Amino acid sequence: MTTDVQHSGHAEGEIHEAPYMLIFGALIVLTLAEVGYAFLSLPKFWLALGLIVMAFWKATLVALYYMHLRFEPKRLWVLALSPLPLVVILIVAVLTEF
Amino acid sequence: MTTDASTLRSMMIPDPAYEPGMKVYTMKLGMWVFLLSEVMFFTSLIGSYVILRFAHPDHFAAPGVVLNVPLTAFNTFFLICSSVTMVKAFAAIQQGDDTGLKLWLLATILIGSLFVGIQAVEYYILYHEGFVPAAADYHAAGRQGMEGGPIVGGPLYGATFYTMTGFHGAHVTIGVICLTFVLIRALRGAYTQNDHRGVELIGLYWHFVDLVWIILFTIVYLI
Amino acid sequence: MATTAVTAEQHAATAQHHHEPGFIRTYVFSTDHKMIAKQFLLASLFFLLVGGLLAAGIRWQLGFPGQPMPLIGGLFSDTTAPGGIILPEFYNALVTMHGTFMIFFAIMPLLVGVWGNYLIPLQIGAPDMAFPRLNMASFWISVPAGVIMLAGFFVQGGHAGAGWTAYAPLSSEPEYSGVYMGQILWLISLTILGFSSLAGAVNYITTVINMRAPGMTWFRLPLPVWALFVTSWLVLLAIPILTGGLIMLLFDQTIGTGFFSAATDGEPLLWQHVFWYFGHPEVYILILPAMGLVSEVIANRSRKPIFGYHAMVLAIIAIAFLGWVVWGHHMFQSGMNPLLGTTFMITTIIIAVPSAIKVFNWLGTLWRGDLHFDVPMLNALSFVSMFVIGGLSGIFMASAPVDIFIHDTYYIVAHIHYVLFGGSLFGIFAAITYWFPKMFGRIFSPVLGKVHFWLTFVSYNLVFFPMHTIGLRGHMRRIYDPNQYEFLQPLQPINTFITIAAFVLIATQLIFAFAFFWSMYKGEKAPRNPWKANTLEWTAAPTPPPHLNFPGGAPVVYRGPYEYSWPGSTDDFLPQDLPPDRVSRTPIPSEPSPMSTGD
Numbered sequence: 078m079t080t081d082v083q084h085s086g087h088a089e090g091e092i093h094e095a096p097y098m099l100i101f102g103a104l105i106v107l108t109l110a111e112v113g114y115a116f117l118s119l120p121k122f123w124l125a126l127g128l129i130v131m132a133f134w135k136a137t138l139v140a141l142y143y144m145h146l147r148f149e150p151k152r153l154w155v156l157a158l159s160p161l162p163l164v165v166i167l168i169v170a171v172l173t174e175f
Numbered sequence: 176m177t178t179d180a181s182t183l184r185s186m187m188i189p190d191p192a193y194e195p196g197m198k199v200y201t202m203k204l205g206m207w208v209f210l211l212s213e214v215m216f217f218t219s220l221i222g223s224y225v226i227l228r229f230a231h232p233d234h235f236a237a238p239g240v241v242l243n244v245p246l247t248a249f250n251t252f253f254l255i256c257s258s259v260t261m262v263k264a265f266a267a268i269q270q271g272d273d274t275g276l277k278l279w280l281l282a283t284i285l286i287g288s289l290f291v292g293i294q295a296v297e298y299y300i301l302y303h304e305g306f307v308p309a310a311a312d313y314h315a316a317g318r319q320g321m322e323g324g325p326i327v328g329g330p331l332y333g334a335t336f337y338t339m340t341g342f343h344g345a346h347v348t349i350g351v352i353c354l355t356f357v358l359i360r361a362l363r364g365a366y367t368q369n370d371h372r373g374v375e376l377i378g379l380y381w382h383f384v385d386l387v388w389i390i391l392f393t394i395v396y397l398i
Numbered sequence: 399m400a401t402t403a404v405t406a407e408q409h410a411a412t413a414q415h416h417h418e419p420g421f422i423r424t425y426v427f428s429t430d431h432k433m434i435a436k437q438f439l440l441a442s443l444f445f446l447l448v449g450g451l452l453a454a455g456i457r458w459q460l461g462f463p464g465q466p467m468p469l470i471g472g473l474f475s476d477t478t479a480p481g482g483i484i485l486p487e488f489y490n491a492l493v494t495m496h497g498t499f500m501i502f503f504a505i506m507p508l509l510v511g512v513w514g515n516y517l518i519p520l521q522i523g524a525p526d527m528a529f530p531r532l533n534m535a536s537f538w539i540s541v542p543a544g545v546i547m548l549a550g551f552f553v554q555g556g557h558a559g560a561g562w563t564a565y566a567p568l569s570s571e572p573e574y575s576g577v578y579m580g581q582i583l584w585l586i587s588l589t590i591l592g593f594s595s596l597a598g599a600v601n602y603i604t605t606v607i608n609m610r611a612p613g614m615t616w617f618r619l620p621l622p623v624w625a626l627f628v629t630s631w632l633v634l635l636a637i638p639i640l641t642g643g644l645i646m647l648l649f650d651q652t653i654g655t656g657f658f659s660a661a662t663d664g665e666p667l668l669w670q671h672v673f674w675y676f677g678h679p680e681v682y683i684l685i686l687p688a689m690g691l692v693s694e695v696i697a698n699r700s701r702k703p704i705f706g707y708h709a710m711v712l713a714i715i716a717i718a719f720l721g722w723v724v725w726g727h728h729m730f731q732s733g734m735n736p737l738l739g740t741t742f743m744i745t746t747i748i749i750a751v752p753s754a755i756k757v758f759n760w761l762g763t764l765w766r767g768d769l770h771f772d773v774p775m776l777n778a779l780s781f782v783s784m785f786v787i788g789g790l791s792g793i794f795m796a797s798a799p800v801d802i803f804i805h806d807t808y809y810i811v812a813h814i815h816y817v818l819f820g821g822s823l824f825g826i827f828a829a830i831t832y833w834f835p836k837m838f839g840r841i842f843s844p845v846l847g848k849v850h851f852w853l854t855f856v857s858y859n860l861v862f863f864p865m866h867t868i869g870l871r872g873h874m875r876r877i878y879d880p881n882q883y884e885f886l887q888p889l890q891p892i893n894t895f896i897t898i899a900a901f902v903l904i905a906t907q908l909i910f911a912f913a914f915f916w917s918m919y920k921g922e923k924a925p926r927n928p929w930k931a932n933t934l935e936w937t938a939a940p941t942p943p944p945h946l947n948f949p950g951g952a953p954v955v956y957r958g959p960y961e962y963s964w965p966g967s968t969d970d971f972l973p974q975d976l977p978p979d980r981v982s983r984t985p986i987p988s989e990p991s992p993m994s995t996g997d
Contacts, residue, residue: 097266101259105252108392112248115238115397125398132393136386143262143382150198157207160214160635163722167639168222170726171671173735175230196608201528205604212596212638219642219672223657226671231663308649310656310664330662334655338646 100142107135206376210383213346217387220342221394224335234329238397240317241306241327242336243297250293251392254347257286258385265378271368273361280358280374283381287351294344298337308337336395343391346384353377419945427538429530430945434537435516436837438507439830441537443911445503445544450904452496459484459492461897463879477556486878487576490559491551493876497562498584501684502591503544505818508826509687510595510633511537514602514626516833520935521620523611523953523975525946528604536597543591550583558584561876563677566658566669570650578651585648592641595633602630611934613955617711618974620933620959621704624711625690628718629683636679643672667732674725682721685785685817686714688825689756692778694959695828696760698931699775700767701970703960706759713752713759720749730798731805739798746796753789757782768963768970773847777828780855784820788813791866806876809869815862827851827910834917835924836935839942843921846913853906860899864892930971933959937973 111131115124141147146157197204228235238244260282267275305314310330317327357377360366366374419428428434458467464483467474471482478488515533519526527533550557557580560569564584572578606627610619619627647669649655656662658669697704704710726734726742760782769775791813795801804810827850834842868889873880880886880893927936935943938953953975961972968982 095262095266097259097262101255104255104258108248108251108255111393111397112244115244128393128397132390135389139258139382139386139389143258143385144379152197153199153204153207156197157211159631160211160218163635164214164218164222166723167218167671167675168225170738170741171222171226171668172229173738174667174671175226175665196610201604201608204608205529205600208600208603208634209596212600212634215635216638216642219639219675220646223642223646223668223672226668227657227665230665234663309654310659310662311654330656331664334649334657334664338649338655338657342645 095142095145095147097142100138103138104135107131200372202372202376203379206379210379213383213387217339217342217390220335220339221390224339225394227331227335231329231331234331236315236317236328236332241301241304241315241332242396243300244396246293246297247392247396250290250297251388253286253290253293254385254388257283257290258382260286261378261381265371265374268366268368268371268374273364273366276366276371276374277358277361280354280361284351284354284358287347287354287381291344291347291351294340294347306333306336308333310334339391339395343384343387346387350377350381350384353380427534429526429534431515431519431527431530431533432837432943432947434533435512437537438511438515438540439837441540441544442504442507442511443914445499446505446508447907447911448548449496449499449504450907452492452499454901454904455484455492456489456496457897457900459489459878460880461894461900463881487556487559489878490575490876491557491577491580494558494561494564494584495547495551498547498558498588500818501562501680502588503540503547505684505822505826506595506680507540509691509822510602510626510629510683511540511598513622513687513691513829513833514598514630516837517620517622517935518602518605518626519609520836520939520943520947521623521933521959522606522609522614523934523938523948523955524605524609525948525952527601528609529601532597533601536594536601539597540591540594543587543594546583546590547587550580550587553579553583556580563673564647564669565673566647566650566666567660570647570658570669572651582648582651585644585651589641589644589648592637592644595637599630599633599637602626603634606630611952611955614974615955617708618955618958620690621693621707621710621714622687622690625686625693625714628714629686632679632683632686632718632721636676636683639672640676640680643669643676646672667729670729670732671725674728675722677728678725679718679721681817682717684822686717688781688822688829689714691829691832692781692825693756693760693763694933695774695778695832696763696782697960697962698832698929699770699772699778700764701770701962702763702767703958703962704759705762705765706755707958707960709755710759713755716752717749720745720752724749727796727798727801730801743796743798747793750789750793750796757786757789773842773844773851774828774832776848776851776855777824777831780851781821781824781828784816784824784858788816788820791816804869806874807869808865808873808875811875812862812865812869815865819858819862827854830914832929833935834921835928836941836943838918838921839924840917840919840921841924841928843913843917846909846916850906850909850913853909854903857899857903857906861896861903864896868892930969932961932971932973934974938975 111128114127114131117124119127140157146154199207236242260279264276264279264283267273267279301315305312305316305326307313307315310333313326313328313330313333315327315333316324354377357373360373424430425433428437455467458465466482467479467484468482471479474480474482474488477485478491479485484492515527518524555572555577557577558564558569559575559577560581564581568574569581572581575581606619606623646655646657650657650659650664656664658664658666660666693704693710724742724746726738727746730739730742764779791809795804795810795813831842831847834840871886871889872883873886873889881890924941926941929936931937934948934953934955938950939947940949954977955974956976956978957972957974959974961974963970964972966981972981
């Protein structure tokens, strides 16, 4: 992880050479990998786990590079991640019911 | 006394380096805050789906049996493409390339519309295969075209599928409408290299919608 | 008066400041946060009245079951109350809509809509909200929501009757409750209202984070701003959960999706989880702002710094966070997984800790203070004491074995009204009377205010305290006619007593309405800073504040908001924006303080 492009403070006016096409390629490859992986004859648990890991990987790439979180101040990261514990709490707690 | 000391400390002149806020401009902060509420909205829909699926696994079918995975994989590809064109539009105006901005925005609008159109076609086909949201009418027999064959899955499948993908489609549609407004403003020269906040804001929304689709595609179509 | 001499260019540059908007832009489609706050205030006081009248209907049926309503009895249709005798279906609608109007259309906008709008920009030193037009939309979206909700009374089948919690399948299967259109309107109205709340929350959060005046650091924010900021996070993250649930319920009703219908393998319990995952943060949305407002009043009217400012702030944050992990305590009776139930029980009891921190800090503020028992202070003290009673009964209920006994009885009704009426509404009365001079430029009538306070305080306790008793004796919460059970028949005299007290309570609120409008036009003219307060809305802005609030530009803040009775200063208050070199000082007495004479 190179940290030299961070600490930019005000993002506007500065141009970050984000590797947009590289990310695009990674997203396509991961999508194809997902579709292929979904039709393997694996136990359901491993299928679900692998697919969710790949989906989160893709989602993280979009958030970091396309939504420029990678180049934003750290306090915006905290703000952006704040609902995620609530998402986990709801789903995990209710799942124990069924 | 300590109260005196703390009072004296609190009476100091404000630190000249003190800078309130998030260090991002207010509109962008507002958009991020709004997107957090969208996260919670999709959480209630997706969370309900996850919970219902755990409670009633027999209502759901293996990937590709009812839903058309190849078609949707293409649609996913299109949505990812639209994210790239969106980010290219932003990169263009960052370098002052006004023409590039307009062209990439137009491409984003077209690809976004294509996504909605393909989704409509998908809905039409699924609906006529008996994969409907209403519990009483659910009679999906799978994609092999076995009319009157055994019913695959159960009504919760149709209900959750249409609710989640429908609200995502509605978000894409709203995004296309907003992008059209941004394009009209861009044609009037509203965005410059120094001030292109509107492009960045709609970009954030658009990528968020893409991000939701990445999750939906995986957990609805592939698992 | 050289406005004609300025060049067009200069005029354009300053147009924003000298612009005089017309009537429509000033009073109707205003983007000024102060006007929007007043719009919210009048609208939500109207809905408070509606909710109160619905409560009167409920109390009439319970106090005098089966008897025709006096005076207005003839006004009702044959499907609601033929000849003034309330039908069970109409009673269900009364109970449902009393809860709905009070929670969503009265208390929530009274706290978040009114005071969020009014106080946040003024107290942080901002000219307006971050997004003024979104702010205007926030109010005008809530109007159709209110109209649709009111319209439900006039559709076929009557209004929604499944309780404000709308438990499925009672709410999702029209044949169970006999209500179809009313329930649909209820769902649509609350969905629309969600957008209004959301627009407000985005605005408040963004404004507090990014628009504070120079020097207004996080720990110099007045406590109302802190409370409203944290509340806005709850609104932002909880309301969408409800919206998702409402939409699923609406689909169940209209297109028969069966999310919550056991007949098609849906999960009725899922509705309860979704609803209460929103519903418990909502409970704190309804109390946290009142806590912040009351903290301001108590510190000012005791002429003392608030006791434990940082602890107060941290307690607000702790309550808000814990509010997300306790929702299951509304569902102990649902047969939930015991492990989950125990978890919810423990987390719920933990909430007593930050709540108690707040209560003891209020007491610490009052301790040896220079107490001024005027109208805001009386209401604020009532808030604290009633909140303690409601909070203590809350600890009873947090314990699952106790809750299983008292669940769905009037004990719960007593508890919610002790925190929501005794807590939130007294906090609102305190805030209205405290900031009335700032809003309308006149003092809220002290005589009428005290009459209203004492009558309300006494009749309120006479209404709600006996509910603990009848609840423990098994009186069900939403029952139409308790006399159908032999063991509840001895409670009829208590019910009649509560009803009479309730009518006194409702009639007393007319005094408040009269005092409100009388003071607005005929009240004593208010000086700029009648309470000798420190916060920016009193010290840096004229009364009432003009468009964009601070004519001299953003004030600079030098200290915290509660510097009352500072030993080195001549005045007993130090405004937040008073530069340190302009503080008039008295020489600090040179004799040793009593603390150090002991040695």
